[in-house]
Amino acid sequence: MSIVTLPFLVVQPTKAHTATVICVHGIGDDGRGWNPLTTELAPALPHVKWVLPHAPQRPVTVYNQEWLRAWFDMPSFSFAEPEDTSGMWDSVRKLDALVKAEVDAGIPQERIVLSGFSQGGAIVLLAGLGGRGVREGGEGWKFAGVTVMSGWLPLRDRFKSLISPHALTMPIFWGHGTDDPLVRYSFGRKSAEILKDQVGLALRWGDKGEAERAAFGSAGVSFLGYDGVLHAACSKERADLKEFLKRVIPDNHSG
Numbered sequence: 294m295s296i297v298t299l300p301f302l303v304v305q306p307t308k309a310h311t312a313t314v315i316c317v318h319g320i321g322d323d324g325r326g327w328n329p330l331t332t333e334l335a336p337a338l339p340h341v342k343w344v345l346p347h348a349p350q351r352p353v354t355v356y357n358q359e360w361l362r363a364w365f366d367m368p369s370f371s372f373a374e375p376e377d378t379s380g381m382w383d384s385v386r387k388l389d390a391l392v393k394a395e396v397d398a399g400i401p402q403e404r405i406v407l408s409g410f411s412q413g414g415a416i417v418l419l420a421g422l423g424g425r426g427v428r429e430g431g432e433g434w435k436f437a438g439v440t441v442m443s444g445w446l447p448l449r450d451r452f453k454s455l456i457s458p459h460a461l462t463m464p465i466f467w468g469h470g471t472d473d474p475l476v477r478y479s480f481g482r483k484s485a486e487i488l489k490d491q492v493g494l495a496l497r498w499g500d501k502g503e504a505e506r507a508a509f510g511s512a513g514v515s516f517l518g519y520d521g522v523l524h525a526a527c528s529k530e531r532a533d534l535k536e537f538l539k540r541v542i543p544d545n546h547s548g
Contacts, residue, residue, distance in 0.1 A: 403436070406542060408442075419455070478518060
């Protein structure tokens, strides 16, 4: 079955290209929504190519069937209804195709990061910790890391059966505003706890002090809450994201 290629924007590196970050937007946005963040982060990561795909347009139930760019349908933000599994896997396959294009161009999978906001965060967890061929018995990708901002864990009742063998060694940055009115902070924390309790990933809370900070960028989930922040990425979260990326895809050819 052929995969329809996602349209995407590219922010090119300013020096030798040795790593790639694929940035996955939320509902109703498109790749351009990441432009301000990539502009902010790019000077500290001159070796990184940024790929900013646009999700397909589809009717989204929670927004009265309005046609929006979305990675899968959303019945509501209660997360209690059946999930759009087919839409999720379709998007995972499309992201896999973007990853394969980078690997075919010479970037090792260990130098690629999937980064997602809101619904994009949910889909990068599925694509990053499972994804490529896992449902068909494949091993999945071995990424440098996955970053989730204001996201949630999809397919929670069976996520353990979907993960790749590489999931337990993959660094994950998870940032979430404590006053998020759409994807509740408590739900984000619960999602991270499922990854620990049911999947076996190490879980570190960012409010536990410097010892936890020292492990930032190592295998497992680093979950950081941002006081008073709504459904958005604040300046502190963006700075933490930059630090995470510098640790998992360092510039190995500086100077």
